[in-house]
Amino acid sequence: MQRAREDLVRGEARAARDRLRSLVDLRPDDLEVRALLAQAYRQDRQWPEAGRWGYLVESAASPREREMFEKHASRGHRRLTEARLRHLLRTPRLAEIADNSGRALLRGLPARTYAHSRGGLVIWTRCRVAAALAWWRWR
Template sequence: MAKPEALLRVEADLEHGRVRSAIQRLGGLISAYPQDLELRARLADACRRAGDVPEAGRWGFLTEDAEPHEIAAFTRKNRSATDRLRLLHLHGEEPRGLGPLAQPRYAELAADAARTDVRPPKDDALPPVPRTASRPAAPAPPLGWSLVDLLTALAVFGPVTVVVCVVIYELVAAVFASPHP
């Protein structure tokens, strides 16, 4: 769907009170046009209408009309600067055309993320893991019934039940003990 057509649908959704639909459409548009600050401002406004203050702060973060309490809510919800930077969905691009309030806000977040970003070491920097010889498995207990097992089962369950269970057990044991083709 083309951007102008999608924006018309967003407006129709908002006019009819379908705020969540408008939010979904605007989110899709931002995925396609991550640098479009007007889309971000519209999405922040839709989130305000839905009462989602942290998301209004997230999408309004790069716009001039972001309220301080919205940005604070976004920061409280996502404490890591790296996570907040990732959630802006810029796909590794530095935003263009930021206003005088948003430019320092973005620069500060990027610097925070760079300062606190802890990356795992590269694989070649890790020492090799020593291989240990595997131990042989313990031998399996012998299959079958001892006299004590049979007498106990007879006393507890009765002769018919025990005979049926022993036959079933021996059949299953024979099937699994034989080699399969």
């Protein structure tokens, strides 16, 4: 972890990210590694990834970064489920890496849905379009 910190100080965010991603796999519940990984992505202006690694800790990611991560992670899905979040954050225990605001996000996950829009029009997935067409023909 010290080498990753040194890489960040030198401005070598990519090297730091590589080191930290392997550390996340070894220590999935280490909040310091996740905060450093968010910082490394932030240095490279990859806001959705910064929001990903700081998602459940209020001080590790800004609200805008979290919002960008949610939008990116729910692409192709109607909602961001707890199972999908466990996969994306590479941890089997979400509550252990969450602070109070993160736990509030987890409690609110079942009720949140994401409509992706471009120019005010909702982008439908193929199955939704097929279902809408079938309903229209049946009508």
